[in-house]
């Protein structure tokens with residue numbers, strides 16, 4: 001493998017890891033508070049992508065500036081998280097918190113299927129491709145390779161900003177502190193007056209918006225097609241399980257590990273590329289069943 | 302100020318409390334005595350709204366049976382659970398302040414209450430900046446007491462506070478409770494304990510829970526140990 005191929009695999013991996021991180025961190029945040037493995041999380045990724053690709057396409061076709069794609073991504077993800085994520089938690093998931101895990105996963109899987117149909121209904125089955133945001137940022141030359149600034153610079157920077165922003169939100173705002181408190185001990189939080197129902201809702205909307213934001217950013221780099229949500233949920237499950245459930249910084253490092261692992265596999269052993277994330281997960285979990293950053297003891301629910 | 306009327310709690314198919322009724326008056330210091338597994342924690346958790354129960358619980362003459370658990374601390378009820386249950390992501394002081402933030406108290410009221418906590422538990426001031434995850438088990442119980450004092454303006458419930466405390470810390474804890482009494486004569490205290498001897502000196506009333514039933518007990522020095530009545534073997 002020469003230097004250029006190495007660099008190419010490295011850049012691909014970082015760009016991919018940034019997207020995976022956004023989705024996985026939302027998933028881990030939701031799991032930490034709700035204690036539900038939310039299969040429907042992938043739908044928010046897909047809907048964020050569809051909503052962004054379709055609206056940006058319309059904006060650009062109407063002759064407006066392609067720079068509008070960036071604010072559109074944020075607006076689309078907040079709307080998907082709030083208008084779809086909010087009701088999903090309040091009307092559906094709220095009923096299943098006392099159920100057995102297997103039933104919970106089945107219910108979130110049903111939500112996933114329903115949201116897949118909603119996507120088909122709203123956006124049809126034809127692919128959307130809308131890369132104005134990618135084009136408008138141009139390219140950069142590094143190590144003799146020409147790479148898009150969008151993927152090489154914007155995506156990693158956004159991922160780091162989200163990581164730092166999330167940390168500040170969780171540690172220094174009241175809503176964030178309450179999320180951490182409920183994650184650690186639901187009953188002790190209630191005993192100091194925390195309205196756990198509201199914390200669940202806020203967490204779910206934030207987590208779903210992060211997944212939608214991952215999809216919004218991804219939409220500029222790839223065709224938006226049916227089934228993209230399923231691919232992403234499986235991958236972010238791998239990240240979250242490898243990192244240890246409920247760990248935010250761990251999700252970032254693990255996303256990087258799995259993103260890089262996958263993109264190097266594309267160049268070195270293409271037949272393994274889809275398998276690599278799971279091989280990494282398997283290897284980690286065999287050695288550390290609680291995950292790379294998980295705590296050895298199980299927390300009380 | 303607190304009344305149980307025919308409270309029955311069933312946990313995992315077992316009736317842990319059976320038709321329990323009692324009345325506690327304002328400014329009482331009540332020792333809730335019972336062996337391990339008798340139902341002390343279940344009694345306190347029912348007051349917090351954490352159990353499925355039948356019957357009625359009244360607080361300050363209001364029926365609170367159906368009041369959502371998150372609204373109960375706002376009535377002035379502070380609860381320190383059996384295990385210390387601090388939030389390890391935050392400092393000791395952040396843990397103590399959190400109930401005030403949740404209740405959206407004014408800065409002035411928050412400062413006043415924090416001052417009260419530090420008057421009663423001056424040692425907390427020294428560890429204010431430490432991560433709550435790093436304090437020892439005994440110190441953690443002090444922090445949990447401080448956090449309960451922050452909201453417990455009317456009723457403070459402490460679940461086996463002396464359990465696992467080193468003797469010196471246990472004395473310190475008892476001293477803090479006496480300071481609280483002097484400082485705040487109107488607050489009502491419920492302290493659970495499996496060893497009644499420990500509470501003899503500052504409780505003024507004992508409730509004994511045994512096999513799911515609650516009865517009045519005595520704390521007098523010469524009273525028989527309510528849990529271990531003198532064995533009849535000594536009679537000739």
Ligand SMILES: Nc1ncnc2c1ncn2[C@@H]1O[C@H](COP(=O)(O)OP(=O)(O)O)[C@@H](O)[C@H]1O
Nearest residue numbers: 312313317335336337338339340341342343344
């Ligand atoms: N979640 C539960 N499911 C079934 N039984 C329980 C549960 N929690 C407590 N118990 C039982 O209820 C009884 C009373 O428990 P508890 O109130 O914790 O007692 P204490 O605090 O007096 O030691 C015990 O026998 C215990 O085994």
Ligand SMILES: [Mg+2]
Nearest residue numbers: 341342343383
């Ligand atoms: Mg107990």
